Amino acid sequence: MKKRIIAIMKKEILHVLRDPVSLSIIILLPVFLLFLFGYAVSSDVKHISTVLLDLDESSDSFHLSQHFFQSGYFDLVYKVSSFEELSQLIDSGKAKCGLVIPNKFSYYLLRGEKAEVQFLIDGSNPTVAQTALFSAQAVVQDFNLQLSVKMASRSGNELKFVPVDLQSRVWYNPSLESLNFNIPGLVGVILQTMSINLTAFAIVKEKERGTIETLIVTPLKPLELMLGKIIPYIILAFGISTLVLAVAVFWFHVPFNGSILLYFLLSFLFLFSCLGIGLLISTIAQNQFQAMQISSFVLLPALILSGFIFPVEAMPQVIQWVSWLLPLTHFLPILRGLILKGVGIAYLFPDVIWLFVFSAFMLLFSSLRFRKRLA
Amino acid sequence: MGIVEIQNLTKKFADLTAVDHLSLSIPEGVIFGLLGPNGSGKTTTIRILCGILPPTSGQALIMGLDSFQQAEKIRKLIGYTSQYCSLYGDLTVEENLVFYAQIYGMRSSERISEILQRFKLFQFRKRLIRELPPGKKQWTALACALLHEPRILFLDEPTSGMDPKSRQEFWDELSSLKNECTVLISTHLLDEAERCQMIAFMHLGRILAVGSPSQIKGIPKERIFSLEAPDPVSLLKEIAPLPFVQDAYLFGNTLRVILGEEDKTEELRKIAQERNASLQETEFSLEDCYVRLILQERGAL
Numbered sequence: 001m002k003k004r005i006i007a008i009m010k011k012e013i014l015h016v017l018r019d020p021v022s023l024s025i026i027i028l029l030p031v032f033l034l035f036l037f038g039y040a041v042s043s044d045v046k047h048i049s050t051v052l053l054d055l056d057e058s059s060d061s062f063h064l065s066q067h068f069f070q071s072g073y074f075d076l077v078y079k080v081s082s083f084e085e086l087s088q089l090i091d092s093g094k095a096k097c098g099l100v101i102p103n104k105f106s107y108y109l110l111r112g113e114k115a116e117v118q119f120l121i122d123g124s125n126p127t128v129a130q131t132a133l134f135s136a137q138a139v140v141q142d143f144n145l146q147l148s149v150k151m152a153s154r155s156g157n158e159l160k161f162v163p164v165d166l167q168s169r170v171w172y173n174p175s176l177e178s179l180n181f182n183i184p185g186l187v188g189v190i191l192q193t194m195s196i197n198l199t200a201f202a203i204v205k206e207k208e209r210g211t212i213e214t215l216i217v218t219p220l221k222p223l224e225l226m227l228g229k230i231i232p233y234i235i236l237a238f239g240i241s242t243l244v245l246a247v248a249v250f251w252f253h254v255p256f257n258g259s260i261l262l263y264f265l266l267s268f269l270f271l272f273s274c275l276g277i278g279l280l281i282s283t284i285a286q287n288q289f290q291a292m293q294i295s296s297f298v299l300l301p302a303l304i305l306s307g308f309i310f311p312v313e314a315m316p317q318v319i320q321w322v323s324w325l326l327p328l329t330h331f332l333p334i335l336r337g338l339i340l341k342g343v344g345i346a347y348l349f350p351d352v353i354w355l356f357v358f359s360a361f362m363l364l365f366s367s368l369r370f371r372k373r374l375a
Numbered sequence: 376m377g378i379v380e381i382q383n384l385t386k387k388f389a390d391l392t393a394v395d396h397l398s399l400s401i402p403e404g405v406i407f408g409l410l411g412p413n414g415s416g417k418t419t420t421i422r423i424l425c426g427i428l429p430p431t432s433g434q435a436l437i438m439g440l441d442s443f444q445q446a447e448k449i450r451k452l453i454g455y456t457s458q459y460c461s462l463y464g465d466l467t468v469e470e471n472l473v474f475y476a477q478i479y480g481m482r483s484s485e486r487i488s489e490i491l492q493r494f495k496l497f498q499f500r501k502r503l504i505r506e507l508p509p510g511k512k513q514w515t516a517l518a519c520a521l522l523h524e525p526r527i528l529f530l531d532e533p534t535s536g537m538d539p540k541s542r543q544e545f546w547d548e549l550s551s552l553k554n555e556c557t558v559l560i561s562t563h564l565l566d567e568a569e570r571c572q573m574i575a576f577m578h579l580g581r582i583l584a585v586g587s588p589s590q591i592k593g594i595p596k597e598r599i600f601s602l603e604a605p606d607p608v609s610l611l612k613e614i615a616p617l618p619f620v621q622d623a624y625l626f627g628n629t630l631r632v633i634l635g636e637e638d639k640t641e642e643l644r645k646i647a648q649e650r651n652a653s654l655q656e657t658e659f660s661l662e663d664c665y666v667r668l669i670l671q672e673r674g675a676l
Contacts, residue, residue, distance in 0.1 A: 007477030011463065011470075018465040018503075210459040214519075217425045217455040218478045219447070 004220055008228025012202060016232070026198075026236065030190040030244050037182050038252050048132050050074040051095040053086045058106035064117065067143045068099060073135035086120070096122045097132050109147070180255070183248040184335040185308045191241040191267060192274050192328050193299055198233040199278030200291045203370075208287045222371045230275055241267065257342025266334050266348070269355050273327040276362025283369045302328040330354045376439075378403040378527060378557050379424065383433035386419050386580075393419040395580035396433065401573070404553055408571030409561040410665070416580040417561035418458060421531050424559070425455045437527065451479065454520035454556075455529045460512045464505035468496055468515050471504060472522060479523040490518045494548070510541030517548075521556075528552070530560040534567065546570050565661045576665055583668040592659050595633075595667055597621060599659055600643060602630040604652035614646065624666070631663065 016023055050068070054061050069076045077095055080086050089095045100118035108115040119136050123129040206212040206229075215225060245263075248254040277298055285291035304310065305323035312323050323329045330351040337343045345352065377400035386394040394416045401407045409417045422428045424435050426446030435442040437449050462471050472487045491497045494514045504512060513533050520528060534542045546567065549558055553572075560571070568574045569588050576583040576591070584591050604610045607630045614632060615623045619639040623632045630652075632643065640656075647654040659667075 003480060004478055007474055010477075011466065011474050014466055014470060015463070209463070210457055210461045211463060213422075213427055213457045214455060214461040215478075216427050217450065217453065218475070219450040219480070220478050 001221070001224055004224045005228040005231070008220075008225060009232050012229060012232045015202075015205075016236070026194065027240060027243075030194070030240050031247060033190065034183065034186060034244050034247055034252075037186050038248075046073055047075045048073060048097055048128060048135075049077040049095045050097040050099060051078040051080055051086050051089045052076055053080050053083060053098065053100045055103040056101050056105040060106040060109050061101040064101060064105075064140075064143055065099065068136075068139050071135065071139050073132070073139070074099075090120060090122050093122070096128060097136070099136075112151075180340060181336070183252060183254050184339040185332050187241050187244050187248070188270070188306075188328055188331045188335050189303065189308055190244055191237055191270060192302060192331075194237040194240060195233065195271050195274035196278040196281070196295050196298065197292070198237060199230055199275050200281040200285065200295055201288055202229045202233060203279070203282035204285050204288055204291045207282075223367070226279065226367060226370060230279075234271055234275070237271065238267070254339065256339050258338035259342075259344070262345060263335075263338050266331075266338070266352065266355075269352065269359060270327060270331040270334075272359035273355055273362055276359055276366050277327075279370055280362065280366035283366060298326075302326045305329065307332050327355055327358055330358075377401045378438055379559065380436040381420075381424075381433070382435075384420070384423065384430050384435055385432045386416075386423060386428065387431045392580050394423070394430075397580065397582055398433075399575060399582060399585065401557065401559060403557050405572040406549055406553055406558045406560065406570070408568045408574040409559065409577060410563065410565065410568050410574055410661075411561075411577035412563055415577040417577055418531055419580075420577075421455075421529050421559065421561060425453060425529055426450075451523065452526045453529060454523065454525035454527070456513075456516040456520045456531065456533055458531045458535070460504075460509075460516055462504045462512065462516055462519065465503060467501050467503055468507070468511075469500040471515060471519055475519045475522050481523060486522065490522060494518050509536045510538060510545075513537060513541075513545065517545075521552075524555070526556050528556050528558045530558065532561055532563070534562060534564065542567070565665065568661050574661075576668055578669055578672060581672075583672060584664070588661060591661060591664050594664060595659050597633050597635060598640070599657055599663060600632045600634070600640075601626075601655050601657045602632060602647055602652045603628070603655075604630060604647075604650055606650075610650055610652060613650075614643075617642075622667070622670070626662070631657075633663075633667075 052065055052068075054065060065076070068074050074097065078085075078089055080089070083100070086095075086098045086100065090098055098118075098120035100120070102116060102118070105115050105117070117140065119133075121129045121132050121136075203212075203226075206215065245256075249256050278295075281291055281294045281298075285294055301322070302308075305312070305315070305319060306326050306328035307323070308328070312320055312329060315323065334348045334351050334355075337348055341347075379399070379401040381397055381399040384394055384397045385392065397416075397420065409420065411417050419428065423430050424437065424442050426442050426449060429443045438452060440448050442449065463474070466474070469487070469491070472490070473484075476482075476487060488497070491500055494517065496511065496514055496518060499507060499511055499515075504515065507515070513536075517530070517533065520530075534545055537545060549560070550570065552558060560567075562568065571588065573585065573587055574591065575585045584594060602610065607625060607628060611623055611625060611630055614620055614630070619635055619637060619642065621633045621635045623630060625631075634640065634643065644654055646652075
């Protein structure tokens with residue numbers, strides 16, 4: 001039995017090696033996706049083009065504008081001397097924000113009175129506007145804090161002058177970088193896509209070539225054929241997901257806080273659920289084109305409904321039930337929990353149980369079907 | 376009892392009956408040809424015998440074992456090449472052979488080089504299957520099927536796509552196999568049937584006749600003549616409607632005319648002379664027999 005499985009495995013490896021185009025796509029596509037997500041699809045808004053109107057031209061106003069433009073959120077693109085020029089630049093879209101420092105800014109500050117600063121935001125893109133608003137508030141708050149500390153230390157009486165400071169802190173992803181949120185999800189998506197497609201294709205190819213018939217006539221048993229075909233692709237899918245994770249951690253500096261061992265163990269569990277789906281597809285499809293169509297039937301909803309892009313909680317109840325059925329929906333919280341929060345298995349238990357049940361059921365069902373189709 | 380015994384075998388796909396109450400006995404050590412046009416049920420029959428398909432009713436016994444219920448016991452006893460050259464195109468000749476050897480649990484690489492030599496594949500062993508000429512592909516498929524020394528070899532239309540020379544060589548090789556194993560081969564080429572020890576004519580899932588080629592040729596009781604004429608087509612139009620002519624058809628450039636049991640040879644000779652055609656009494660070929668059997672089956676005769 002072992003020898004026959006190894007014979008199939010060897011043959012599969014030869015197939016993979018003889019097809020360098022597919023092999024390079026298999027390896028490069030996930031890495032390409034990773035860089036795409038890492039650089040292009042970042043939903044963080046930084047470097048917002050900003051125009052400055054400084055009517056005060058004092059050292060205090062200079063400090064405030066410096067605070068703005070060194071924060072990384074705002075880029076100084078124009079410095080103007082009238083309000084008309086500023087509004088023109090925002091109207092024409094050359095700048096998204098405008099910072100107006102009135103002429104008595106330092107005067108009020110010195111007198112210990114409230115100094116007002118005007119901040120104008122182009123609201124046509126709400127995402128940018130919202131981020132700009134929050135960032136501006138944060139920058140000003142930070143500025144206030146430093147200023148009051150300075151004033152307090154000057155007067156020697158600290159406590160009285162420290163203004164109320166809103167302690168807002170973000171957990172797990174302190175810089176709120178979407179990259180940290182997206183990449184663990186991407187690892188799951190890649191693992192899913194590769195394992196489902198590779199298993200389905202590997203078996204369907206055998207049908208397409210007509211070689212499956214010849215194999216049926218040999219003493220090879222369905223289980224041996226199944227294992228021999230699946231094992232090389234499990235290893236391949238696993239290797240590539242590890243590669244993606246490594247790039248994420250070492251290139252994009254996504255923090256990995258959990259246990260690596262647990263990560264591999266649970267990825268393995270997830271792989272089995274995907275293999276079950278891939279196997280099922282292979283029993284339905286007659287050729288690779290059909291296999292691809294059927295697999296997109298699973299992969300596309302998973303991409304949208306699993307919480308990879310949109311939060312499941314925000315979906316209508318009926319859609320939530322559908323997304324609950326998808327293994328990826330259960331694997332993503334595991335991945336994010338492990339990578340970002342570093343939680344242990346106790347916190348992941350419901351999802352792990354679900355994956356376990358799903359994999360067991362799916363593998364049993366599809367291997368029985370596979371057997372029946374072959375025999 | 377034959378090495379293959381088929382009893383009342385029927386296979387239905389939805390509303391199509393591919394094999395229709397077929398019974399057949401194949402004795403050990405012969406080359407048995409299954410003849411018939413495409414769609415006559417040859418492939419389905421072979422697939423049932425190999426245990427790929429379950430029969431709808433009836434059964435097939437391979438060396439006394441049920442082809443489907445006991446398929447696992449039969450696997451090692453049979454070799455099979457399917458209609459489509461079922462090898463891995465992206466693997467070399469040798470890799471294909473090694474793969475099948477491992478599947479059959481064989482270790483010896485001697486057997487592989489022996490079979491490579493025998494089928495003149497040795498210099499091709501490092502070539503990818505998809506780069507081989509079609510003839511060599513079939514040789515490799517045959518080599519893979521024979522690797523484990525099966526008792527029965529099932530070949531489904533192995534010579535389709537081969538050039539005449541390769542076909543000749545292929546049949547020479549098959550003839551030399553008869554001491555090693557029983558061969559069941561399907562073909563739609565009647566000239567190949569002449570090289571089988573036994574043949575069965577199939578039509579619409581049924582067997583029309585079984586026997587050696589000479590037995591089959593002896594079935595018709597009528598007399599057949601061959602006419603060579605300058606204008607065979609117009610001669611055919613003239614002869615076919617005559618009451619004593621049972622059947623007339625073109626065969627290449629000659630006209631074949633079948634007369635009924637009454638002796639009307641003289642009438643035919645007269646017409647031939649008028650038309651400058653040379654008339655010769657001849658023997659039924661397998662092709663003639665097949666045409667007649669089908670016509671009989673349809674109730675036209």
